[in-house]
Amino acid sequence: MEGMENREDLKSMLPFLPLLLGSSNLFWPSQVVKSLETLSKGPLYSKVDSGELLFNAISHIRDSLALPSLQPVAPFAHGGYALFFDELISRAEASKWFEEVVPALANLLLRLPSLLESHYQDADYLFNGVGTGLRLLGSQEAGIVFLGQELVAALLTCAFFCLFPVSDRGSKRLPTINFDNLFEDIYESYSKKQENKIKCIMHYFERICSSMPEGFVSFERKVLLLEQLPLCVSYPEADFWSKSVVSLCPFEVHSSGFIEDQSNGALEVDFANKYLGGGALRSGCLQEEIRFMISPELIAGMLFLPCMEDNEAIEIVGAERFSNYTGYASSFCFSGDHVDKRNVDGFRRCKTRIVAIDALCRAGMRQYKCTYLLREANKAFCGFLDQSNCDHHKSPFQDGGSQGSQCMETDKDTNVVVKDFPVRSPPVF
Numbered sequence: 001m002e003g004m005e006n007r008e009d010l011k012s013m014l015p016f017l018p019l020l021l022g023s024s025n026l027f028w029p030s031q032v033v034k035s036l037e038t039l040s041k042g043p044l045y046s047k048v049d050s051g052e053l054l055f056n057a058i059s060h061i062r063d064s065l066a067l068p069s070l071q072p073v074a075p076f077a078h079g080g081y082a083l084f085f086d087e088l089i090s091r092a093e094a095s096k097w098f099e100e101v102v103p104a105l106a107n108l109l110l111r112l113p114s115l116l117e118s119h120y121q122d123a124d125y126l127f128n129g130v131g132t133g134l135r136l137l138g139s140q141e142a143g144i145v146f147l148g149q150e151l152v153a154a155l156l157t158c159a160f161f162c163l164f165p166v167s168d169r170g171s172k173r174l175p176t177i178n179f180d181n182l183f184e185d186i187y188e189s190y191s192k193k194q195e196n197k198i199k200c201i202m203h204y205f206e207r208i209c210s211s212m213p214e215g216f217v218s219f220e221r222k223v224l225l226l227e228q229l230p231l232c233v234s235y236p237e238a239d240f241w242s243k244s245v246v247s248l249c250p251f252e253v254h255s256s257g258f259i260e261d262q263s264n265g266a267l268e269v270d271f272a273n274k275y276l277g278g279g280a281l282r283s284g285c286l287q288e289e290i291r292f293m294i295s296p297e298l299i300a301g302m303l304f305l306p307c308m309e310d311n312e313a314i315e316i317v318g319a320e321r322f323s324n325y326t327g328y329a330s331s332f333c334f335s336g337d338h339v340d341k342r343n344v345d346g347f348r349r350c351k352t353r354i355v356a357i358d359a360l361c362r363a364g365m366r367q368y369k370c371t372y373l374l375r376e377a378n379k380a381f382c383g384f385l386d387q388s389n390c391d392h393h394k395s396p397f398q399d400g401g402s403q404g405s406q407c408m409e410t411d412k413d414t415n416v417v418v419k420d421f422p423v424r425s426p427p428v429f
Contacts, residue, residue, distance in 0.1 A: 007120055009135035013304065016136070016174070018065055018163040019113055026113040031064035039106035042099055049098045051085025052078070058161050069165035073180035077162070080183025088186075088195055089202075097202070104209035105157045112154040119151055126347075132218075136172065136304050139312070142223040145304065146347070149213040149320070152300045153205075159281075159299065160205070173306040175275040176282065177299075185283045191330065193285045199334040200293040200323040207322050207337070215348040217318040219301045224311040224382045233385065235311050238374045260291065260321065260352075267384065272356035274307045276314055285332045291354070294338065295319040298354070310375050313383035314356040318349030355383040 003024055004010060010021070019026045028036070039057060043049040048057050055078045062070060085094055116134070123133030123146070132146040147155075158164055162178040169177070179201075186194045224235040259268050271287050277299060278284050280292040292298045297319040305314055321340045327333045342351045357379050360367055367376070 009133035012136040013134055015168050026116055029064055032061055035061045036106045036110050040103045042103045051082040055081040067165050069167040071167050073162050074184035076187045077180035077184045079187035083187050084198055101206055101209050108154050108157050115151045115154050137221045138306055139309055140223055142221055144218055144220040146216050146218050149215050152217055152297045153208045155300050175277050175302040177303050182281045193330050193332040196332055196334040197293050201296050204296040204322045217297050220315045222313045222382050235378055238370055268354045270354050270356040272358045274358040276305050277302045285329050294323040295321045308358055316354045319352055320350050357383040
């Protein structure tokens with residue numbers, strides 16, 4: 001097996017992880033281990049029994065990392081942690097958090113190095129010849145990452161503790177990942193929807209600390225190549241669409257209900273920001289952000305997936321839903337536990353398939369120009385296309401369109417569910 005220090009996938013992620021890499025293993029600095037061990041013993045030992053003291057403990061752990069790329073947290077994040085845990089939730093809920101959840105999260109962070117090492121040991125054998133290890137999946141880099149749900153939980157705990165280095169994320173066009181802005185927003189400009197967004201995520205942590213899920217979640221960057229290459233699906237020109245005689249696949253439109261409540265096996269559309277997750281970890285609360293709150297495992301993709309280009313989409317399979325909700329935008333409200341009863345596939349992924357496709361931003365009347373109509377059609381095509389069914393990834397646009405018929409027809413069993421839902425800029429379908 002390839003040594004940890006020689007893995008290219010791990011090397012691409014090291015600037016964005018809070019761990020250190022030795023000659024053959026990942027590890028926390030010793031002072032971080034001591035702090036986490038103290039937290040894991042509960043409030044009688046750690047004395048952490050309030051939001052204010054929790055933030056102080058987080059700050060101490062961050063200081064112990066001594067990473068040059070670990071920038072200060074948002075200025076008023078401390079106020080948000082104190083407000084939420086000390087004033088906005090009941091004392092019974094707070095007691096449970098500090099007595100049960102925080103110690104469990106500390107133990108989960110202590111296991112993060114070994115969870116990542118096991119992940120990389122298994123990543124080369126999941127698919128024959130296809131790497132699935134956690135890595136930076138950059139622009140125009142088609143690929144897939146498989147993460148165990150326990151590893152996802154550990155990564156989200158890092159985000160809750162604001163431990164991810166962020167100074168290099170902007171240059172790589174990566175979304176926000178730490179939770180400091182989420183908490184700062186509730187302190188600086190309190191809103192009910194922001195409180196309930198945090199409640200969804202805290203409920204997720206409560207659930208995984210009482211019963212850790214054992215499945216997997218996959219994150220795939222899908223790319224339509226901008227150049228014509230053999231055996232590849234390329235970005236079609238307008239002429240292809242205008243002359244196509246391929247029949248449309250079955251398509252259902254539901255005028256009521258929610259996208260995430262549709263039948264097992266449906267393809268769900270995330271009306272996405274080009275930065276995956278949009279304002280999920282800030283003050284946003286529209287369709288994409290709500291989906292990320294009720295299924296927080298989606299947030300893990302924000303760690304390693306830079307923003308999408310016009311010829312790209314992101315597909316996430318296996319994200320479990322943990323929360324129910326009511327309302328939308330300013331009326332959004334957490335409404336209790338959700339037990340996801342969907343079946344799992346052969347890779348132990350929950351059969352929830354979400355495709356993130358971003359529409360033109362504030363396009364106005366220009367969206368009706370041919371260039372932009374083509375962009376929107378191809379963006380949807382990229383998201384909906386299952387390339388694994390396309391006769392070994394042959395281009396559907398070779399040989400005057402005959403291959404197009406063969407490839408497009410393989411998706412006839414896909415249910416694409418679109419709801420009459422308010423979004424920033426609805427894509428053209």
